[in-house]
Amino acid sequence: MTQSPNDSISNSMAQETSRDVGPVVLLGPPGAGKGTQAKRIMEHYLVPQVSTGDILRYNVAQGTELGRAAKAVMARGELVSDDLVCEMVRQRLIQPDCKRGYILDGFPRTAAQAGWLDALLDDKLFDNSRPTRAWPIVIRLDVDYNQLLLRITGRRSCPTCGRIYNVHFQPALVDEICDLDGSKLVTRNDDRLEVIQPRLAAYQEQTFPVAEYYQRTGRLISVNGDRPMDEVTAQIFRILEDHHA
Ligand code: AMP
DSSP, rough: OTTTTSSSHHHHHHHHHOOOOOOOEEEOOTSSSSHHHHHHHHHHHHOOOOHHHHHHHHHHTTTHHHHHHHHHHTTOOOOHHHHHHHHHHHHTTTTTTGGOOOEEESSSOOHHHHHHHHHHTTSSOOSSSOOOSHHHHHHEEOOOOHHHHHHHHHHEEOOOOOOOOETTBBBOOOOOOOOOOOOOOOOOOOGGGHHHHHHHHHHHIIIIIHHHHHHHTTTTEEEETTOOOOHHHHHHHHHHHHHHH
């Protein structure tokens, strides 16, 4: 199965710090800022971001078997089947760069995926190669509904470096052009207004129970994602440091 764009960060990079972190699970509706915050955690702790949405989009763009299976479902704003996504995640987490931890962005998204992840971390689904076995630190970003709509409809990303912008809150210096590498920014296919509603409905129906599952087991930490981005990042870092202490 094709895995990029997050295949692995280089081992030399991972060795720059001895600090392990996570695994971290970032929960929250589309537009909550999971991708942005995951990238910041990744840069700070040098552990990889495992974004199921990014991996799926890459596979769609490459026309792989996985991408062909996922394309229509994603275009409708619905969730790809648990089996496909779990196998994709399993293959990603056995990569050596995940040994010190990783940030799951967009996974788990259903109760079945959350149960599968627990079993995996409990070592039931791995034979020889195993990822970090600690229980995940589950952080949910809570964001007001109207904010979410502005964030999703205004979202643009750089197809080259992956940097995320927002035309309302965090525009590029030159309109629609990436500050870092000059690429023309793109709008995700599923950020179109007609697809947003089913995506938010999928979150409410299928992913909200995931948060409840973690809450029941005392593992859910909620963060106010309406706060400015830097404040949200600072709070997440505090949570991770407290957890480590
Ligand atoms: P995202 O970038 O996380 O908003 O994901 C974009 C799309 O990819 C979603 O609307 C789903 O169609 C699909 N997807 C991403 N992660 C998952 C997952 N964990 N389970 C099922 N489908 C997913």
